[in-house]
Amino acid sequence: MTPPPAGPRLLRRSLSASLSLALAAAGTAAAVVLAGAPPAQAAAVPAPSPVGISGRGATVPFKEQEAEYAATNGSLIGPDRLYGSLPSEASGRQAVTLDSAGEYVEFTLTAPANAMTFRHSLPDNAAGTGRDASLDLRINGSSLKSVPVTSKYGWYYGGYPFNNNPGDTNPHHFYDETRTTFGSTLAAGTKVRLQVTSTAASPSFTIDLADFEQVAAPVGKPSGALDVVSDFGADPSGAADSTAKIQAAVDAGRTQGREVYIPQGTFKVQDHIVVDKVTLRGAGPWYSVLTGRHPTDRGKAVGVYGKYSAQGGSSNVTLKDFAIIGDIRERVDNDQVNAIGGAMSHSVVDNVWMQHTKCGAWMDGPMDDFTIRNSRILDQTADGVNFHYGVTNSTVTNTFVRNTGDDGLAMWAENVPNVKNKFTFNTVILPILANNIVTYGGRDITISDNVMSDTVTNGGGLHIANRYPGVNSGQGTAVSGTHTAARNTLIRTGNNDFNWRFGVGAIWFSGLNEPINGATINITDSEILDSSYAAIHLIEGASNGLHFDNIKIDGAGTYALQIQAPGTASFNKVVATHIAQSNPIHNCVGSGFQITQGTGNSGWYANPPACTGVWPAPVWTNGGVPGGGGPTDPTDPPDPTDPPEETGNLAQGRPITETGHADVYGAGNAVDGNAGSYWESRNNAFPQSVTVDLGAAKALKRLVLRLPPAAAWAARTQTIGVTGSTDNSAYSSLKAPTGYTFDPSSGNTATVTLTGTPVRYLRLTFTANTGWPAGQLSELEAYTS
CATH class of the missing domain: 2.60.120.260 (Galactose-binding domain-like)
Incomplete structure (x- = not known):
């Protein structure tokens, strides 16, 4: 059995946000019909x-x-x-x-x-x-x-x-x-x-x-900053090579303790800009662009690098508000042609657009306290980010990653421990090879509040493993301490791997180098949706200390659990539905894999499990009835107008838009399940509205509208009309504008009864409020009964 070539390469050397699969595409536009244009x-x-997805993944503009x-x-x-x-x-x-x-x-x-x-x-x-x-x-x-x-x-x-x-x-x-x-x-x-x-x-x-x-206006030059154009002669037209001039500006900024500003323009950069103890800031990633590649030495290209650790490393660097858009068209792992690299301790990358480089950021430690945030990483030939070789207390957060050639976000503790790193609130989509998010070894790692989707091959959505060179307990680099993977959503992850014909699971564990022992791995409060193969997968050596708590598995192309290696795991409140195989577990290691069951489990356990010599073809749900759209039944797509009957609040966690809001009181507060947070529209600007995408047409019978229950919210009457649409274009009235009284003595709630007309898009329009000159809503709850 040949293991897949997933993961990092030797670049220098060789249910709170629950999502139902029965729903239609969240956050996308419905089909629009124009004259002469059939709907898609x-x-x-x-x-x-x-x-x-409310509360998870990157907040994108x-x-x-x-x-x-x-x-x-x-x-x-x-x-x-x-x-x-x-x-x-x-x-x-x-x-x-x-x-x-x-x-x-x-x-x-x-x-x-x-x-x-x-x-x-x-x-x-x-x-x-x-x-x-x-x-x-x-x-x-x-x-x-x-x-x-x-x-x-x-x-x-x-x-x-x-x-x-x-x-x-x-x-x-x-x-x-x-x-x-x-x-x-x-x-x-x-x-x-x-x-x-x-x-x-x-x-x-x-x-x-x-x-x-809506791209904001360019950011002006900060007071006292050095300007790479007016002070150092860099060429904003991109015609001349500006590498040396930008480097001179950066060096002067370090010695003078001044920020360095990249104004609007496209700047040709043909080698690394080396930064240390300096802030390099642009006018915004749509305005200030570094691009280029050396015309003859193809191992040199645009990049902003810290000094390597062997050179002492860099520290106290801020890179902000610009784009690095390269010209890398092949993958040569010996070439240092990443957007950002080297070692940068106590440093921040903020609002940087990285595209068409080898890796977005390949960080070689040892280094400490490094953060990438609010950034976009697109169209890489290798990893989006890799924390490699002794990176500690470092974070990638609120970053959007799509179309990487290898792992989307990775940590690789090669020879030197990675400790207390975090990947949080990121959206990682379509890694063309390997995993959405992975840690190879490491101690006390957190991977939480992320969204991962559409793994293509040779990997899964979330991977925790003792794999790849230099990951072992002898050097303290193996998986150890407490690994926390909480509040993650995985959609269409894992794959029917072209090397491993039995596939790779959405969440998978590997003890290839040595068993995972002595660590605590907590997978909690997460959804595994429409997995391309198995939902949970163990392979290549034992993985112990796994704990699954409050996990929703909705849709798996084959099994809920695919056990190909020994291990120990506990399961509590793990609920699985739409599993393609009648027996939800494949396990040929028998008692070598020990399951401890808590309470609230359903849909994933069988005794005896399946153990066959033939791996089934995956059956994909594509968001609807199992069987639709998969290779075993391509003629039976799901019908979005006839989803399984649902109960509970259908609006919670759904995408929501607004006509506007005051201060920090955005519309997401109205579907977050927390009555203490609220949406407030712009003041003195009636009418104002919020619109929730329920994902598919729902026959709504009842709405419950809430304001914060605190007594400080005095009684008030709001005039609210309810409309609905199936296509987010033509809206019809579901309830005429009516005055609804909200009184804290009775919980500050109001109920709206409806006739059951099916709608996907639900809109509340506020035209008056006796308590404040704006629309106010802490929770919008929608029910079919």
């Missing part, structure tokens, strides 16, 4: 979105829309999760292909926007060097501009470390992302179309999704 065929195959739910006259591809197919690497495993002039995908803005990023794929050329083409960007039917697109950053072939030779098999890494601005702010409701004008440069264009955002 994929509207009948809903797939939960990893973006916009954009509204995401999937192409398969937009208006189009193109062709649906997918759903499919088989490695090497174009839809397998698409978000939600579906996309739209345009292959003739006049075909398009058209999105309808749900909020004002002045910029977009869209994910696309073009076929490779015969030489494997990629092709360049363009799409027409049209606004409300009128052409705005031609947007260049390319395939030169995609299309790898062969086995690891891969190549650009189309003569080899195993094509993968198909997609890329392009960003563009509109030149003005477009209002909600604007139609934004990507249209093919010619197929001469490319025979087809596949559109996966678009992210729309």
Whole structure:
């Protein structure tokens, strides 16, 4: 059995946010029907979105829309999760292909926007060097501009470390992302179309999704800062090499104790900018861009690096508000062509956009107290982030990662312990190889409040393991102490691995180098949704000390548990539904795997378990009835209008939008399950509204509206109208505007009765409030009975 080549490479040397799979795509636009444009065929195959899950993952500045739910006259591809197919690497495993002039995908803005990023794929050329083409960007039917697109950053072939030779098999890494601005702010409701004008440069264009955002004005130069252009002569046009001039500015900033400012512009940088004890700040990642590669020495390219530990390392560095967009088109692990690297202790990377480099950040310790936050890492040839070799007390948080060529976020304790590191509140989507989030060894590690989705091959969603060189107890680098993985949501993770034909689980553990012993591993308060193979998986040596508490498993392509190695685990309040196999456990190690059951378990346990010599083909749910969209039954897609009957509050944790809010009182407070937090609209600006996406059409019979129960919230009457929609376009009245009294003596609640008209989008519109000149709501609860 050949283990898969997942994980990091020797780069220098060689249920509170519960999500139901019966619901349609959360956080995406529903199909919009225009004259002459049929609705996308994929509207009948809903797939939960990893973006916009309340309380989990990165808080992103954009509204995401999937192409398969937009208006189009193109062709649906997918759903499919088989490695090497174009839809397998698409978000939600579906996309739209345009292959003739006049075909398009058209999105309808749900909020004002002045910029977009869209994910696309073009076929490779015969030489494997990629092709360049363009799409027409049209606004409300009128052409705005031609947007260049390319395939030169995609299309790898062969086995690891891969190549650009189309003569080899195993094509993968198909997609890329392009960003563009509109030149003005477009209002909600604007139609934004990507249209093919010619197929001469490319025979087809596949559109996966678009992210729309309102980019703020550029940040001005801080008082007293050094300017790389006006003070040091860097070229903002990108025509001349600015490497030496930016380096001189950084060195002066360090010696003078002054910030260094990168103004608006695109700056050619052909080697590392080495930073130490300095702040390097831009005008914003849409305005200040570092890019470039050495014209002859391909091992040199744009990057901002700390000194290596052998050189003493760097410290007290801040990198903020700029983009590093490289030109890396291949994977050569000996090349240090990452966006950020070296060692930086007591340092922060904040709001940095990293794209088209090898790794977003490959950090070589020993180093301590390093943070990446509020950043975007896109289209890498290897890892998104790797904390390598003695990184301690360091964090990646509120960061959005998509389309990495290897692990999305990784820690690798090679030879020197990694200790007390944290990956929290990140969204990690579509690692093309390996895992969404992983720790190879390490002590007292936290991986919590993240969203992981759409693993492609050679890995799972969350991986904890004694694997890869230098991870062993003799050096103190093995898994030890307490590992905490809490409040994570995993969607369509794990895969039917092309080396291990039996697949890799959504959450998996490995004792390949040596058994995991003496550690406590707590997996709590999490959802494992629509796993491509097994939900939980043990392999390659014993894994002990596992504790699963309050886990929802909804949908697994094969088993709830796939046990291929000994170990010990406790299970408490683990509930599994929609498991493809009638026996939910596969276990051929028998009593070598010891299960301790607590209370509240259901759906995942069987005695005896299955032990077969034939691994079943996975059956994928794609957000609906098991069997739909999978390779064993591709003709039976789920019907989103007929989900399983649900009970409980259908609004809690769902995506919510608003017309506006005051101060910190955003609409997310109205669906967070906490009556003490609340939404408050802009003052003196009636009417104001909130809109909840329930994920699929629900026959609502009752709403419960709450204000904080504290006595300080005096009685008041709010006038509220209720409307609903199935497509987020045409809304009809469910309840005429009515005055509802909220009185703390009776719990500060009001009940709205409805007739059961099915709606996916539920909108409350506030037009008056006797207690405050704004709409106020601490909880919106929606019920079908």
